[in-house]
Amino acid sequence: MTGKPIKTPGPDHPIAITPYPGRVVVRAGGQVVADSRAALVLREASYPPVFYIPRGDADMAQLRRSATTTYCPYKGDCSYFSIPAGGERSVDAVWSYEAPHPAVAVIAGHLAFYPDRVEAIEARPD
Numbered sequence: 786m787t788g789k790p791i792k793t794p795g796p797d798h799p800i801a802i803t804p805y806p807g808r809v810v811v812r813a814g815g816q817v818v819a820d821s822r823a824a825l826v827l828r829e830a831s832y833p834p835v836f837y838i839p840r841g842d843a844d845m846a847q848l849r850r851s852a853t854t855t856y857c858p859y860k861g862d863c864s865y866f867s868i869p870a871g872g873e874r875s876v877d878a879v880w881s882y883e884a885p886h887p888a889v890a891v892i893a894g895h896l897a898f899y900p901d902r903v904e905a906i907e908a909r910p911d
Contacts (some may be wrong), residue, residue, distance in 0.1 A: 799861055801828045802891055804836075809836050811843075813878065813903040814870025816844035819843040824908075825895060837908060840881075848896075855878050857899035860892070861885045871903060875889070878902035 805826045819844035819878040827835045848866040854884045859898050868875035880891070881896050886905050 798830045799828075800830075800859060800889060803827070803828075805836060805908065805910075807908060808839060810903045810905075810907045810909075811828065811838070811903055812900050812907075813868045813875050814872065815904070816847065816867060816870055817844070818847050818903065819898070825892065826890075827892065827897075830891065835897050837892045837897050840847065840894055840896055843896050848879060851877050855880075857882075859886070860889050860895075867898070868903070875902050 800833060803826050807822070809819070809821050809824040819838045819842055821838045823839050823842060824894040827837055829835070847868055847870060847895040849869055851865045851867050853865040855865075857863060861884060863880050863882055865877040866879040866881070868878050871878060878899050879896050880899075882892050883894075893908050898906055
């Protein structure tokens with residue numbers, strides 16, 4: 786994987802995905818929900834960067850799949866999870882592209898967290 790932008794259907798909508806060189810820890814409801822040294826950073830158009838954490842580095846027992854789904858023309862169908870320990874704030878706090886479009890296939894099997902729906906997303910570079 787390189788840090789070069791991935792070509793997507795929209796020329797004005799670049800997406801770049803790179804490995805994060807460090808550790809990312811996500812906390813919600815007073816607990817560590819994810820702890821990874823294999824996170825990816827997705828930079829999309831003018832949006833803030835987003836960490837995508839492998840499911841194997843998340844405590845999936847703390848997540849509950851919700852009925853919410855959305856569609857992104859650049860990434861595909863998206864499913865959501867809530868974090869019950871985080872209370873109402875953490876409803877649909879986590880999203881995942883389980884079968885993303887080929888251009889961003891590397892994010893399959895990863896989770897992303899809304900920063901305002903968890904207590905903290907701590908990124909510590911090596």
